[in-house]
Amino acid sequence: MSSTDLSTLLQVAWLIIFILIITGLYQRIQLKLWILNIKIRLNTIKSIFEEDKIRVKNMLRNMGLATSEVLLTRLLDFFTIEPVSIEPTDIIKRMDHLLRLTENSIKKLVEEALPNIGKNERSLVESTISIVAAIGLIYKIVRHYIIQGEREENYILIMQLTYLMPQILKITKIYHEALDAFMYGKPIGDGVGPLVAYMLAEKCNVTSKRVIDDTSVLEAVYKDRKLIIVKAEGPGSNVGHPGAVINRIVEELNGNVNLILTIDAALKLEGEDSGSIAEGVGAAIGDPGPEKIAIERAASKYNIPLRALVIKMDLREALTVIRKKIYESCEAAVSYIDRIIEESTTKGSTIIIAGIGNTMGIPG
Amino acid sequence: MALLILLVLYMIYESYIKKRREKESTYVTREALICLNCRYVIEKDFEPGDFIGLIKDTCPRCGGKMKIKGIYGVEVRI
Numbered sequence: 001m002s003s004t005d006l007s008t009l010l011q012v013a014w015l016i017i018f019i020l021i022i023t024g025l026y027q028r029i030q031l032k033l034w035i036l037n038i039k040i041r042l043n044t045i046k047s048i049f050e051e052d053k054i055r056v057k058n059m060l061r062n063m064g065l066a067t068s069e070v071l072l073t074r075l076l077d078f079f080t081i082e083p084v085s086i087e088p089t090d091i092i093k094r095m096d097h098l099l100r101l102t103e104n105s106i107k108k109l110v111e112e113a114l115p116n117i118g119k120n121e122r123s124l125v126e127s128t129i130s131i132v133a134a135i136g137l138i139y140k141i142v143r144h145y146i147i148q149g150e151r152e153e154n155y156i157l158i159m160q161l162t163y164l165m166p167q168i169l170k171i172t173k174i175y176h177e178a179l180d181a182f183m184y185g186k187p188i189g190d191g192v193g194p195l196v197a198y199m200l201a202e203k204c205n206v207t208s209k210r211v212i213d214d215t216s217v218l219e220a221v222y223k224d225r226k227l228i229i230v231k232a233e234g235p236g237s238n239v240g241h242p243g244a245v246i247n248r249i250v251e252e253l254n255g256n257v258n259l260i261l262t263i264d265a266a267l268k269l270e271g272e273d274s275g276s277i278a279e280g281v282g283a284a285i286g287d288p289g290p291e292k293i294a295i296e297r298a299a300s301k302y303n304i305p306l307r308a309l310v311i312k313m314d315l316r317e318a319l320t321v322i323r324k325k326i327y328e329s330c331e332a333a334v335s336y337i338d339r340i341i342e343e344s345t346t347k348g349s350t351i352i353i354a355g356i357g358n359t360m361g362i363p364g
Numbered sequence: 365m366a367l368l369i370l371l372v373l374y375m376i377y378e379s380y381i382k383k384r385r386e387k388e389s390t391y392v393t394r395e396a397l398i399c400l401n402c403r404y405v406i407e408k409d410f411e412p413g414d415f416i417g418l419i420k421d422t423c424p425r426c427g428g429k430m431k432i433k434g435i436y437g438v439e440v441r442i
């Protein structure tokens with residue numbers, strides 16, 4: 001090729017690029033590429049959703065429910081409408097009412113479909129279906145935006161979605177992986193609170209046990225102090241109502257409590273070590289509001305110190321089977337509690353210790 | 365020109381490293397059983413229906429009852 005040929009070729013190439021830029025056509029090409037990229041990932045989410053639906057159907061069939069279609073369609077699209085927040089008066093009461101109603105409605109639907117199955121197995125079914133519903137919701141929302149963005153050629157919307165897709169896909173895969181733990185009732189990372197509470201109860205002399213509101217309350221004597229251990233009732237998939245129960249116990253004791261200590265899993269920041277333990281002040285609980293505020297109100301009403309202990313992990317570790325490293329951190333957390341108890345209370349004190357989280361696979 | 369080739373090679377190398385780092389680890393669920401009699405501990409695979417604190421199996425050393433002490437996921441390398 002001679003040098004004149006080459007320069008003509010280069011000139012044509014520059015001309016094409018110039019035309020693409022001034023007509024905005026390159027943007028169209030970019031848009032099509034992004035849409036293609038999103039659709040490929042959306043298909044992955046769809047296949048995960050379909051696969052998990054089949055897994056749940058098989059699970060229900062094994063439990064004796066041959067036609068699970070009706071139950072699934074009702075539960076997969078179940079929704080809860082948030083309470084009005086523009087007028088915040090008694091919002092906690094309204095929110096608590098709606099949350100409990102959601103919980104009870106789902107429980108009732110599953111109970112009607114599977115009357116011969118034990119309570120623990122039923123709780124696993126409820127959680128499993130809610131995970132599949134979450135995956136379904138992700139799928140439907142992404143599908144909505146890609147259809148809308150493509151129809152209206154909304155460059156900004158498609159661009160945002162493109163860069164959000166890796167994160168959305170990651171969360172979907174975490175839910176997909178979590179399904180295994182929930183189907184078989186294995187303890188999950190979020191269960192560190194109840195696990196620490198269980199380990200502590202094993203170490204001390206438990207004198208009484210009662211169950212209030214799906215939540216176990218164990219009274220025990222430990223290091224010459226009265227311990228009241230609160231955790232969700234296990235070993236089914238259950239988070240209980242620790243806030244309401246702590247509030248009730250504090251009222252029963254007329255505020256004669258020297259320390260409230262909550263233990264929970266916390267999402268770690270990138271770069272932090274999984275299984276590291278941190279302490280602080282406040283109510284360590286990740287509910288939408290009602291349980292947390294109940295603990296804070298009980299503590300502030302009687303001026304009770306409110307301490308928190310968290311075990312750090314990422315979302316994947318929190319929702320899937322508890323890692324050995326985090327399990328070992330729970331053992332370390334029990335010694336940590338010993339230290340907090342000895343440092344901040346005297347002999348004869350009354351201490352409430354609440355293990356917050358899903359107690360699946362952990363009894364008591 | 366050489367610089368351009370180097371840049372392209374570096375980008376390919378980096379995406380390869382990134383992919384390798386992001387390769388998802390897989391976990392198997394194991395459980396530790398402790399003998400209530402002689403405190404002997406064995407580790408075995410999780411079976412559906414098991415939960416922490418469940419009394420199951422007999423001790424291979426003394427024949428006593430065993431209790432599930434812990435259930436956890438262990439990373440497997442392929």
Ligand SMILES: [Zn+2]
Pocket residue numbers: 399400401402403404423424425426427428
């Ligand atoms: Zn033994």
